[in-house]
Amino acid sequence: MRKKIVAGNWKMNTDYPQGLWLASEVVNMVNDEVLSNVTVILAPPFSHLYGVGQLIKESPKVHLAAQNCGSEKSGAFTGEVSASMVKSVGAEYVIIGHSERRHIYGENNAMVERKIKLSLETGLYPIFCCGETLNERNSGKHFQVINSQLEEALFELTENEISRVVIAYEPVWAIGTGVNATSHQAQEIHHFIRNSIKEKYGESISDSTSILYGGSCNSKNAKELFCNPDVDGGLIGGASLKSREFVDIIKMI
Numbered sequence: 001m002r003k004k005i006v007a008g009n010w011k012m013n014t015d016y017p018q019g020l021w022l023a024s025e026v027v028n029m030v031n032d033e034v035l036s037n038v039t040v041i042l043a044p045p046f047s048h049l050y051g052v053g054q055l056i057k058e059s060p061k062v063h064l065a066a067q068n069c070g071s072e073k074s075g076a077f078t079g080e081v082s083a084s085m086v087k088s089v090g091a092e093y094v095i096i097g098h099s100e101r102r103h104i105y106g107e108n109n110a111m112v113e114r115k116i117k118l119s120l121e122t123g124l125y126p127i128f129c130c131g132e133t134l135n136e137r138n139s140g141k142h143f144q145v146i147n148s149q150l151e152e153a154l155f156e157l158t159e160n161e162i163s164r165v166v167i168a169y170e171p172v173w174a175i176g177t178g179v180n181a182t183s184h185q186a187q188e189i190h191h192f193i194r195n196s197i198k199e200k201y202g203e204s205i206s207d208s209t210s211i212l213y214g215g216s217c218n219s220k221n222a223k224e225l226f227c228n229p230d231v232d233g234g235l236i237g238g239a240s241l242k243s244r245e246f247v248d249i250i251k252m253i
């Protein structure tokens with residue numbers, strides 16, 4: 001059976017003490033309140049990875065992710081942080097291809113594919129983000145866009161490699177806007193993604209791939225999003241910065 005996952009993407013928020021405080025609150029609440037078999041992932045900024053990693057050792061349910069990694073192994077790339085660096089400070093997962101990376105920093109599918117390969121080689125589990133813009137949805141191109149993102153960034157992977165990838169469907173128009181995809185819209189795209197994996201890699205891999213929804217998910221809408229058969233949890237941005245709200249979302253799984 002595939003994993004249920006709720007991941008918190010803190011983006012460029014919290015200073016180091018605030019980050020440690022937030023992580024410790026989440027760990028305590030998860031330990032006390034979360035009974036279901038869910039994998040909780042925290043993705044703090046790079047600077048907090050080691051410290052947050054030390055804190056979450058207290059909780060077997062809580063795991064560590066980086067929000068990004070470099071597209072090269074090592075070398076003269078000032079300001080970049082490599083996949084092996086984030087692995088070496090305790091991260092198990094890495095978010096790759098987030099829409100903010102694609103749209104603000106110009107990352108394309110080829111670069112996303114390189115990062116996924118490097119993170120897999122390093123032993124990390126990539127959380128691959130895909131999703132269409134509002135214009136693309138309004139012009140009926142959403143399936144086509146998701147299809148190209150899958151084909152160009154993921155579908156060169158071997159069966160063994162794809163089995164280690166978590167997918168996050170994050171419609172760009174829903175990220176940080178307060179407008180979430182409806183339950184129907186989310187299920188429709190998640191089913192499309194799972195079916196594309198099935199066509200390419202077969203049923204056993206598609207059945208065991210976790211596909212998360214992201215985009216203005218909160219404790220009020222999480223239940224109706226998560227109860228869909230192809231939605232295996234969420235990638236949560238803004239709402240992951242408040243421990244109470246984040247843990248309430250986790251409890252909707």
Ligand code: PEP
Nearest residue numbers: 175176214215216237238
């Ligand atoms: C995100 O950035 O991955 C995200 C889902 O953000 P938000 O929950 O704030 O829409």
